[in-house]
Amino acid sequence: MNTAILVLIVMTLIGLCFGLILAYANKRFAVEVNPLIHIVEDILPKGQCGACGYAGCQAYAEAVVINGDVAPNLCIPGKKVIADQVATLTGKVAPEVEPRIAHVRCSGGHSKAVKNYEYKGVHDCVAASLLQGGPKGCQNGCLGLGTCVKNCPFDAMTMSEEGLPIIDPKKCTGCGKCETVCPKHVMQMVPIGAAVTVNCNSKDKGAVARKLCTVSCIGCGICSKNCPHGAIKIENNLAIVDSSICLQKCNERTCVAKCPTGAIATN
């Protein structure tokens, strides 16, 4: 009986003692944090993708609240909605955020592109590209080992049977992580709703490109000659579409119809 009471007293005293110490320390060592930082952090998407240029969502929230020069529209996955909210909270003016989506500039899968050798090494595009530029004959094509898929912070990418990444437009936020990790620069951010895209990244001359892959852009220039708005130009044997012109003016899609290899496609 005595022990029980003693236990009760000792435990209560110890608990009380620790509680008091913690309560005192909480006041004594309180660090004042601007509450706005937490509010801003809460509305950010928490993908921790780093597209804003900061180490994560918390780091960006801190920077945008404390530093007056940090723009409120840096969060690309958040798009305009988040940019507007951050701008109102921090009292800044939000410039436009152009909504973007990832685009694969290669359609030469296993069945369409020539291979120089069979690659059996580390399952990573960067590693493969160190060996003679990778197994693919086309030096600018997708290596298909899924470095972009592994690095996508929003799980928006999968690898197809053909060895090309597929983007889930519902999940892709256009953060651009895949663009930075791809050693072949196959991934590119395009405006959402871009009417026409070039699904090739080959910079080889026409004859070479045609030999290496059946669906390559051979730089023939038919698309650019036939485009009534001058939205397509050829650079390094590769067609480049200016989607800002294309989006506003065009609904004929002559380029797609005339392309001999099918490298240009409507979305």
Added chain:
Amino acid sequence: MEQYFTIFISAVVVNNFVLTRFLGLCIFFGVSKNLNASVGMGMAVTSVMTLSSMLAWAMHHFVLVRFHLEFLTTAVFVLLIASFVQLLEMIIKKQAPALYNMWGIYLLLIATNCVVLGVPLINADNGYSFSMSAVHAIGSGLGFALAIILMASLREKLRLADVPKPLEGLGIAFILAGMLALAFLGFSGMIAL
């Protein structure tokens, strides 16, 4: 002096907390994915363990033994360590923000960890003196750091290896930990305590 040395070596390698006693496995697997994080965790565990062992020794010696309440040791130590870690976190946050940014997040992970509780309990069971407790705690902390840093270095290399699909991630990590533990078994018998 010799005794301290024996306690220290025994805690670091022979009775390594992770690889021979199998304590603290949750942080051992959770934070060993990259080297930097594991170094931070090792440092945090070592310092928290040492300080809390000293406090726990005082608590055990001056309160529990005096009132003959040794059977309460576990409960009191849990309370003590959890409160102490919180206190430490507050102090570091205020006094050394740079240090807090470096390993502040690891501190709270330790608050309810079995390694940190295990060391004071073993100290109390073995009837170690204050300085012996401290040496034992430092040794255990360094042993933990050694194990987690070894593991993190191996797992960083492993990321590039061609691991069979079903074993990817934790599966291969467990196998690796088993092999490390076998290697550490070689130390047993080096020192008899």
